[in-house]
Amino acid sequence: xxxxxxxxxEKITSIEMRLExxxxxxxxxxxxxxxxxxxxxxxxxNYCDFTKSFVYKQTSTRExxxxxxxxxxxxxxxxxxxxxxxxxxxxxxxLQRDNTLYWIRTRR
Numbered sequence: 001x002x003x004x005x006x007x008x009x010e011k012i013t014s015i016e017m018r019l020e021x022x023x024x025x026x027x028x029x030x031x032x033x034x035x036x037x038x039x040x041x042x043x044x045x046n047y048c049d050f051t052k053s054f055v056y057k058q059t060s061t062r063e064x065x066x067x068x069x070x071x072x073x074x075x076x077x078x079x080x081x082x083x084x085x086x087x088x089x090x091x092x093x094x095l096q097r098d099n100t101l102y103w104i105r106t107r108r
């Protein structure tokens with residue numbers, strides 16, 4: 001009869017090896033999604049948490065920077081980042097500073 005502890009050790013070792021494989025695959029996929037300069041539609045949706053229909057609407061109205069090769073859409077990560085950050089909402093401090101600068105300019 002086999003040693004039950006030996007069986008347990010074998011099973012744990014097998015589970016550890018499988019978890020390491022899964023972790024490597026997830027890290028590879030994560031790197032591929034996050035560090036590629038050019039993104040596909042699916043990668044953009046994952047990167048920005050957009051739906052495909054939202055992205056299609058943005059591309060059809062030429063609101064989002066994109067590239068097209070045949071029927072496939074591509075997006076440059078740096079351009080998407082700039083596009084996402086271009087409509088900054090001013091903070092109260094920004095508004096107060098603008099107000100102060102306005103009053104200083106108009107008093108001259």
